[in-house]
Amino acid sequence: MFESLSDRLGKIFEGLRGRGALNESDVDAALREVRRALLEADVSLEVVKAFVEQVRERAVGAEVTRSVTPGQQVVKIVHDELVKVLGETQVPIDFSTTPPMTMLMVGLQGAGKTTLSAKLAKRMKERQGKKVLMASLDDRRPAAKEQLRVLGEQIGVDTLPIQLNEKPVDIAKRAQREGKLGGYDVLILDTAGRTHIDEELMEETAAVKAATDPHEILLVADSLTGQDAVNLARSFDARVDITGIVLTRVDGDGRGGAALSMRAATGKPIKLIGTGEKLDALEDFHPSRIADRILG
Numbered sequence: 434m435f436e437s438l439s440d441r442l443g444k445i446f447e448g449l450r451g452r453g454a455l456n457e458s459d460v461d462a463a464l465r466e467v468r469r470a471l472l473e474a475d476v477s478l479e480v481v482k483a484f485v486e487q488v489r490e491r492a493v494g495a496e497v498t499r500s501v502t503p504g505q506q507v508v509k510i511v512h513d514e515l516v517k518v519l520g521e522t523q524v525p526i527d528f529s530t531t532p533p534m535t536m537l538m539v540g541l542q543g544a545g546k547t548t549l550s551a552k553l554a555k556r557m558k559e560r561q562g563k564k565v566l567m568a569s570l571d572d573r574r575p576a577a578k579e580q581l582r583v584l585g586e587q588i589g590v591d592t593l594p595i596q597l598n599e600k601p602v603d604i605a606k607r608a609q610r611e612g613k614l615g616g617y618d619v620l621i622l623d624t625a626g627r628t629h630i631d632e633e634l635m636e637e638t639a640a641v642k643a644a645t646d647p648h649e650i651l652l653v654a655d656s657l658t659g660q661d662a663v664n665l666a667r668s669f670d671a672r673v674d675i676t677g678i679v680l681t682r683v684d685g686d687g688r689g690g691a692a693l694s695m696r697a698a699t700g701k702p703i704k705l706i707g708t709g710e711k712l713d714a715l716e717d718f719h720p721s722r723i724a725d726r727i728l729g
């Protein structure tokens with residue numbers, strides 16, 4: 434499939450095994466390959482440019498140590514910088530509030546919000562013994578509410594009883610009341626998505642936020658999102674101030690460039706990744722693993 438960046442850089446530096454520092458022309462040749470690899474990994478152009486500049490600053494003049502080739506040295510610098518931009522450490526879901534801790538799932542239709550709601554509910558229930566309530570705020574597609582209800586049944590997690598013709602904000606408020614009365618630890622609100630970002634979607638999401646003051650607002654995004662990733666993440670973050678990002682379909686063909694784009698665009702942590710359709714396919718996000726994937 435893809436030739437890995439390490440292999441490509443190895444070729445550039447073939448025959449150039451001399452010790453000493455990396456000079457500017459070696460680095461520039463290498464950076465052209467880095468740039469190409471990042472674009473192939475679907476990192477947005479804007480983020481690639483800024484990133485390559487950062488790597489250049491570190492690479493020019495860097496000492497090449499005895500144990501590695503210049504190619505390996507540049508790969509290491511790129512890897513380190515990727516990990517840095519991706520956030521270095523794992524940031525868990527924050528439960529530090531009075532229960533029920535309200536979580537809002539936002540994002541485009543088909544991103545994987547409903548699936549993630551069920552995956553998270555299952556994990557919190559099984560690993561942390563939390564009592565979870567889920568509610569679908571989709572007032573347009575009855576099938577979406579039904580989908581969440583069925584998933585809830587599968588995993589033994591309660592869903593808010595469905596009432597016809599109720600608006601998203603009203604459903605969310607009813608869910609919070611039910612969450613308090615029923616002694617739930619966590620309330621997961623699954624919002625309706627649209628196929629693209631529009632004003633109506635943003636207004637609805639902002640209205641739900643204002644009505645419920647969620648403790649976590651997770652932007653759920655398909656890891657195969659390409660050049661739109663920056664725009665998507667910025668739009669949601671500017672409007673509702675997300676607390677984290679969850680990337681889905683990391684099991685797909687992509688190289689995970691959306692992770693870098695979204696993190697760089699918002700500075701918000703990527704908390705979790707979805708790695709399959711099954712309800713157990715949820716993992717904590719580890720920056721170095723995604724860096725490996727981006728490098729190929």
Ligand code: GDP
Pocket residue numbers: 540541542543544545546547548549626681682683684685706707708709710714
């Ligand atoms: P929503 O519209 O944002 O609620 O998206 P859904 O949760 O309905 O997910 C849309 C489709 O993506 C469904 O067929 C899910 O099974 C699938 N899906 C969700 N997360 C993942 C994932 O991490 N990997 C894979 N392969 N499929 C996923």
